[in-house]
Amino acid sequence: MRATVLHAPRDIRIEERDDPAIAEPTDALLRISATCVCGSDLWPYRGINDVSEPMPIGHEYVGVVEAVGDDVATVRPGQFVIGSFVASDGSCPHCRAGYQTACMHRQPVLGAQAELLRVPLADGTLVSTPDQPAAELIPSLLTLSDVMGTGWFAAVTAGVGPGSTVAVVGDGAVGLCGVLSARQLGAERIIAMSRHEARQKLALEFGATDIVSERGDDGVARVKELTGEVGADATLECVGTDEAMRQAIRATRPGGTVGFVGVPHGVRIGGEDLFRTHVGVRGGPAPVRHFLPELIDLVWRGRIDPGKVFDLALPLDEVAEAYRAMDERRAVKAFLRP
Amino acid sequence: MRATVLHAPRDIRIEERDDPAIAEPTDALLRISATCVCGSDLWPYRGINDVSEPMPIGHEYVGVVEAVGDDVATVRPGQFVIGSFVASDGSCPHCRAGYQTACMHRQPVLGAQAELLRVPLADGTLVSTPDQPAAELIPSLLTLSDVMGTGWFAAVTAGVGPGSTVAVVGDGAVGLCGVLSARQLGAERIIAMSRHEARQKLALEFGATDIVSERGDDGVARVKELTGEVGADATLECVGTDEAMRQAIRATRPGGTVGFVGVPHGVRIGGEDLFRTHVGVRGGPAPVRHFLPELIDLVWRGRIDPGKVFDLALPLDEVAEAYRAMDERRAVKAFLRP
Numbered sequence: 001m002r003a004t005v006l007h008a009p010r011d012i013r014i015e016e017r018d019d020p021a022i023a024e025p026t027d028a029l030l031r032i033s034a035t036c037v038c039g040s041d042l043w044p045y046r047g048i049n050d051v052s053e054p055m056p057i058g059h060e061y062v063g064v065v066e067a068v069g070d071d072v073a074t075v076r077p078g079q080f081v082i083g084s085f086v087a088s089d090g091s092c093p094h095c096r097a098g099y100q101t102a103c104m105h106r107q108p109v110l111g112a113q114a115e116l117l118r119v120p121l122a123d124g125t126l127v128s129t130p131d132q133p134a135a136e137l138i139p140s141l142l143t144l145s146d147v148m149g150t151g152w153f154a155a156v157t158a159g160v161g162p163g164s165t166v167a168v169v170g171d172g173a174v175g176l177c178g179v180l181s182a183r184q185l186g187a188e189r190i191i192a193m194s195r196h197e198a199r200q201k202l203a204l205e206f207g208a209t210d211i212v213s214e215r216g217d218d219g220v221a222r223v224k225e226l227t228g229e230v231g232a233d234a235t236l237e238c239v240g241t242d243e244a245m246r247q248a249i250r251a252t253r254p255g256g257t258v259g260f261v262g263v264p265h266g267v268r269i270g271g272e273d274l275f276r277t278h279v280g281v282r283g284g285p286a287p288v289r290h291f292l293p294e295l296i297d298l299v300w301r302g303r304i305d306p307g308k309v310f311d312l313a314l315p316l317d318e319v320a321e322a323y324r325a326m327d328e329r330r331a332v333k334a335f336l337r338p
Numbered sequence: 339m340r341a342t343v344l345h346a347p348r349d350i351r352i353e354e355r356d357d358p359a360i361a362e363p364t365d366a367l368l369r370i371s372a373t374c375v376c377g378s379d380l381w382p383y384r385g386i387n388d389v390s391e392p393m394p395i396g397h398e399y400v401g402v403v404e405a406v407g408d409d410v411a412t413v414r415p416g417q418f419v420i421g422s423f424v425a426s427d428g429s430c431p432h433c434r435a436g437y438q439t440a441c442m443h444r445q446p447v448l449g450a451q452a453e454l455l456r457v458p459l460a461d462g463t464l465v466s467t468p469d470q471p472a473a474e475l476i477p478s479l480l481t482l483s484d485v486m487g488t489g490w491f492a493a494v495t496a497g498v499g500p501g502s503t504v505a506v507v508g509d510g511a512v513g514l515c516g517v518l519s520a521r522q523l524g525a526e527r528i529i530a531m532s533r534h535e536a537r538q539k540l541a542l543e544f545g546a547t548d549i550v551s552e553r554g555d556d557g558v559a560r561v562k563e564l565t566g567e568v569g570a571d572a573t574l575e576c577v578g579t580d581e582a583m584r585q586a587i588r589a590t591r592p593g594g595t596v597g598f599v600g601v602p603h604g605v606r607i608g609g610e611d612l613f614r615t616h617v618g619v620r621g622g623p624a625p626v627r628h629f630l631p632e633l634i635d636l637v638w639r640g641r642i643d644p645g646k647v648f649d650l651a652l653p654l655d656e657v658a659e660a661y662r663a664m665d666e667r668r669a670v671k672a673f674l675r676p
Contacts, residue, residue: 093566093568093591094568094591094592094593097591097592097593098593099592099593099616101616102592102593102615102616104567157618228431229442230431230432240609242609245609253431253432253435254432254435254437254440254622255432255435255436255437255440257618257620260609260612260613263613264608264609264610264612264613266609267608267609267610268606268607268608268609269606269607269608269609269612269619270602270605270606270607271578271580271583271598271602271604271605271606271607272602272605274598274602274607274619274621274622275598275601275602275621275622275623276622277440277622278437278439278440278620278621278622278623279620280495280595280618280619280620281607281612281618281619281620282595282616282617282618282619282620283612283613283616284592284612284613284614284615284616285613285616
């Protein structure tokens with residue numbers, strides 16, 4: 001099969017590799033219908049995370065089940081499925097509490113930017129759609145595998161509900177999905193922090209009521225100004241830098257919560273800052289598996305259209321261009337067809 | 339009047355000072371019935387916080403209203419009242435949201451270890467008891483001014499509810515009140531982390547179901563062992579050191595919350611640690627004013643007896659001995675009678 005392999009920073013290639021096969025009785029084998037490049041794939045691509053040996057890459061996927069192991073009970077060959085970027089057994093205390101990404105037996109899913117993918121712990125990881133989806137639904141379904149599930153988790157964990165005032169730090173695909181999630185969860189006011197015209201436009205389309213293009217102190221001051229000096233009830237931190245976290249905490253009202261889903265790189269939160277502001281902080285790798293049934297239903301019924309975050313679609317063979325376009329911020333998110 | 343003044347680290351004296359008087363129309367003047375020494379008073383006493391000039395000290399108090407300013411509407415001379423350690427106007431958006439310690443017009447209350455005390459913003463700060471209290475209720479009512487309100491906030495903000503498994507880090511008066519709060523809020527399992535026999539005994543009396551005397555890694559391992567490797571649903575961090583915060587986060591289950599009320603000194607939370615654990619962190623100076631009506635009612639009906647945290651009672655004139663006893667950990671908390 002053809003698969004994407006990262007060899008070294010900015011050296012990403014499509015290669016012919018052995019087809020994966022069922023290795024454990026709990027595995028499923030998928031023929032990938034669509035995959036994409038994640039903001040977090042850019043960390044190793046840029047060399048910020050170490051790349052010590054050639055590494056199959058990609059963890060967002062939708063596809064059709066080709067085969068399943070003997071112990072798999074909930075999905076069967078021929079079904080169209082979506083899965084999380086972390087495989088989970090679905091039965092441990094953390095899974096039952098809705099934190100499948102903290103599963104006691106979790107395994108990473110890696111190598112999804114390929115024609116075929118082995119998914120471990122299939123029963124606890126994959127969810128099938130009601131039927132074969134129409135082609136135009138596939139991009140939105142694909143986002144549920146990571147970015148939309150992650151934006152949704154950020155909003156849920158920050159306590160967004162009917163009437164909330166929400167600030168969103170980060171205008172990447174996750175931040176934009178955070179805007180969409182906040183709207184769907186009933187937020188009344190959604191302040192998107194973005195300096196890029198195309199992203200501002202999509203944020204408004206997804207339900208943002210205000211755009212703040214300032215950053216740092218000025219950005220915080222603008223959010224305070226827009227909220228009568230009170231701050232946001234909930235802030236979604238969708239970047240992962242120390243500056244973004246600082247900005248998120250300071251934009252939030254006392255008693256409000258920062259839901260953070262940007263993979264942290266060098267974030268240090270001062271206990272004194274948190275104490276003085278009365279702001280709660282909660283996040284982590286989104287347990288997207290927990291939200292899949294609900295979000296599949298919303299996409300299926302046409303209630304949400306997160307697939308709009310894809311502004312570049314390429315055949316898998318052009319994966320290198322997909323990475324370049326995202327690295328250079330020419331694209332928000334690149335959709336790949338094997 | 340006689341009042342306590344901290345002159346320099348470990349130099350604390352009772353002095354004759356001018357009686358305070360009504361200065362603003364929103365002030366109340368109290369004759370202090372009882373006051374006490376707070377764990378946080380020990381920070382300047384020990385010289386960890388700066389003492390640049392002689393400083394009246396004390397912020398926990400119950401007393402009888404002597405006089406009120408012209409604008410005060412909710413309390414009147416002769417009433418027995420309890421107030422927060424932070425004066426709040428009761429009407430700003432943060433007060434209305436239940437975060438009176440973040441009041442936009444907040445003022446510190448200082449100098450409560452004295453015979454008389456001026457309390458600013460009396461309407462938003464003080465709550466009267468249903469009647470003059472019996473003498474034996476006064477210690478419990480006094481704790482509502484800070485430590486019990488703080489332990490209660492830690493438990494509420496950590497999401498403690500019926501059936502919760504709770505870990506409490508810190509066996510000072512606040513930690514012990516946290517145990518009592520968790521029991522009152524319906525926790526099923528309460529793990530008190532303490533190495534001191536007398537404090538362990540009081541924790542058990544207050545409702546702890548398990549005592550963990552280990553600290554650091556060993557303490558975390560013991561909590562995990564007691565909870566089937568899951569961790570606590572809610573952990574109350576009642577110390578304020580980096581080690582205590584670290585321990586609290588690691589003792590908590592994914593999706594659980596650390597309610598932190600120990601005034602942080604050098605606490606740095608790594609974003610990566612928080613991300614990986616899925617633990618929420620929320621705290622701050624407890625808005626005890628918010629909880630006063632509910633907690634006064636619980637004390638008045640004999641449902642809670644937080645006054646048991648006082649294991650030393652002295653006349654105000656012996657305040658120096660009260661500080662020494664707490665500094666040397668000979669006493670959990672010292673009660674003072676002016």
